[in-house]
Amino acid sequence: MQHVLYLKDASIFQGDSLILSDVNVEINKGDFVYLIGKTGSGKSSFMKTLYGDLALTQGEGSIVDFDLRDLKEKDIPFLRRKLGVVFQDFKLLTDRTVDENLLFVLKATGWKDKKEMSARVDEVLSKVDMKTKGFKFPHELSGGEQQRVAIARALLNNPELILADEPTGNLDPQTSIEVMEVLREINKNGNTILMATHDYALLLKYPSKTLKCDDNQVYEVVQRKA
Numbered sequence: 268m269q270h271v272l273y274l275k276d277a278s279i280f281q282g283d284s285l286i287l288s289d290v291n292v293e294i295n296k297g298d299f300v301y302l303i304g305k306t307g308s309g310k311s312s313f314m315k316t317l318y319g320d321l322a323l324t325q326g327e328g329s330i331v332d333f334d335l336r337d338l339k340e341k342d343i344p345f346l347r348r349k350l351g352v353v354f355q356d357f358k359l360l361t362d363r364t365v366d367e368n369l370l371f372v373l374k375a376t377g378w379k380d381k382k383e384m385s386a387r388v389d390e391v392l393s394k395v396d397m398k399t400k401g402f403k404f405p406h407e408l409s410g411g412e413q414q415r416v417a418i419a420r421a422l423l424n425n426p427e428l429i430l431a432d433e434p435t436g437n438l439d440p441q442t443s444i445e446v447m448e449v450l451r452e453i454n455k456n457g458n459t460i461l462m463a464t465h466d467y468a469l470l471l472k473y474p475s476k477t478l479k480c481d482d483n484q485v486y487e488v489v490q491r492k493a
């Protein structure tokens with residue numbers, strides 16, 4: 268099986284504090300994996316290690332073919348191009364439209380051809396059912412719509428892995444389900460997704476492989492059938 272993420276005997280620190288120890292995790296192409304755990308259990312620290320915001324100083328790790336132990340500052344933009352990262356608070360640029368938000372990322376990642384860029388923006392907005400809203404500013408959209416745009420943005424460069432850190436954390440239950448449906452659809456079409464969440468209702472509704480952070484450990488939870 269082809270893995271996109273692999274951690275072996277990894278320990279994750281914030282400064283001198285040990286947050287997670289002896290982490291052994293493998294995520295394969297096409298997986299949809301949840302990362303759960305109480306507030307402060309280390310979910311965000313785990314995610315940050317994966318997108319290069321927190322250095323891995325102990326153990327082994329690789330993500331989309333980057334060695335996390337040997338990650339240099341200059342590698343990080345290239346790593347981020349192979350990842351799609353989605354945050355709880357969307358992080359859209361508020362001073363420009365949806366289309367301009369997406370074009371901004373394409374420009375920043377080296378796209379040049381205007382026609383191709385515009386076609387790619389349409390393509391990813393279609394995937395999240397937002398094709399007709401490209402002219403809107405973020406503040407003119409609901410929270411769920413903004414998150415769908417953020418997911419579209421994450422898809423722009425065909426990422427090998429999508430890291431979603433509490434993507435439904437700011438949304439009401441019904442809107443969370445809509446965003447979840449989008450993520451599942453994207454997963455069905457072949458994208459690999461790791462999603463940190465504390466929304467157990469979503470886990471029950473959409474069971475999938477689940478990792479839990481607890482007591483400085485990460486372990487796989489076996490889901491009971493109802």
Ligand SMILES: Nc1ncnc2c1ncn2[C@@H]1O[C@H](COP(=O)(O)OP(=O)(O)OP(=O)(O)O)[C@@H](O)[C@H]1O
Pocket residue numbers: 281282284286304305306307308309310311312313480
């Ligand atoms: N920048 C930092 N410097 C020092 N300690 C930190 C830093 N960020 C987080 N921590 C500590 O690391 C531990 C894990 O925090 P982390 O944010 O990874 O947890 P979490 O599971 O994502 O929590 P939440 O669900 O509240 O986001 C906490 O004890 C926190 O206080």
